[in-house]
Amino acid sequence: MVEAKRCLIIGLGQIGAGYDIDSGPDGGIYTHARSIALHPSFELVGGVDPLESQRQRFQVRYGVEAFESIGLAMRSLQPEIVVIATPAELHLRHVEQVLAVNTPEIIICEKPLALSEAQGAELVRRCEEAGVALFVNFIRRSEPGAIEVRRRIEAGEIAAPLKGSFWYSKGLFNNGSHFINLLQYWLGAIKEHAVLDEGRHWAGCDPEPDVRIVFDRGSVVVQAAWEEAFSFYGGELLSHSGRLAYRNGGSLIEWQGLSRDENFTGYSVLSAQVENIHNDMDRYQWHVYEQLSHFLADEPSELCSGREALATLRVVAAIAGRYRNEI
Incomplete structure (x- = not known):
């Protein structure tokens, strides 16, 4: 049996851990934390959030450590998969902080990839140069x-x-x-x-x-x-x-x-x-990780790649460009 991949979640808000934190065994699967905790191909090893209340809630629910610092979490846990579940304007900065410590196999970034095409392109470039597979959490295409x-x-x-x-x-x-x-x-x-x-x-x-x-x-x-x-x-x-x-x-x-x-x-x-x-929209986030398990097994996967997400961002940013030069 293939050993489960170690996963770190950066950002423990709603999509990171909050939406289903009180769900029972048969409840919906709407967050990265619950999906990783339940999927046999992955192991939830920790989280990162600046808010103590978020960290405490996560630690009590999942029994793993939550850190205030990305650098400390990366050095301590050495995750193979990193989830960036923070606001879009912080995605590039947080990816840079991850790669400054070590290089995970995979980064899953929340949508949208960024709030400008320039930032999105830079994020994709950083991951490609580091040899990191980048995916963006457009959940519907995995359902x-x-x-x-x-x-x-x-x-x-x-x-x-x-x-x-x-x-x-x-x-x-x-x-x-x-x-x-x-x-x-x-x-x-x-x-x-x-x-x-x-x-x-x-x-x-x-x-x-x-x-x-x-x-x-x-x-x-x-x-x-x-x-x-x-x-x-x-x-x-x-x-x-x-x-x-x-x-x-x-x-x-x-x-x-x-x-x-x-x-x-x-x-x-x-x-x-x-x-x-x-x-199966009641388990939409589970299906993202099921598709990720296919990718890891060198099987066809329906995940949204960083390049595909950049194509979406390019159109969205062009439309938004009618309103202002930079979002």
Whole structure:
């Protein structure tokens, strides 16, 4: 049996450890800490956070040491995998601090990769020069339902070109990037984009425009909703072969094929039968680590690489460039 890889988490907030810290054995798996602790291919050896309350909560829950200093944690634990679960504006600095001590095999960075293309490119360069495999935690492309959608598109079962609309809220960098990255995963490279409505800024800093994006396999209008009213993430894609609905952030994925119109000869309509494509969003973070285990076994993996995340960031930053020169 392959020995479990030693993992250190830098940033013990919500995605690092908080979302599911009180979950029972059958609860959801939404954080890096719970995923690593439960997955047989990985061993959680420690955490880093500047807040004593975060460190204490983590230590009590997982029984491993939490440090205030990245350098001390890296020297003490010698992790093979480092998770950077800190705010995006700190990602490059924290990767530099990690690499200044020693070189892990893998770094998993939270999304977005950075808040400017220049910082993102520098982060990717640092990891490549150090020989570190870099992945970015765009969770949806590791989830089984999204993987099945990609398979159907590539097989032509969901025929291209596709055309659709998607909704996000809570900022283009923070949440809109999730869906742009997912659509790149399904529809291929972005060829062009145009801002339809500049919208506002979430929390005064993260732009929320409506944008039309053209991909290799179709085009999608991505629109901003109002997070303060309710969270709303998802959308639909139309194909010559039917309709795909991606609802509730991906917890419901539906496919409608075609049938003959019973009333009008020669016409087709969407079938009354709706197929629910199996998904497992209640364990979305687990599936990231399952895909990472495939990578470690030299098997195909659906993780988002640093280069792929940089392509997403390049588009998001270009859109945001209409508002200011630097985010």
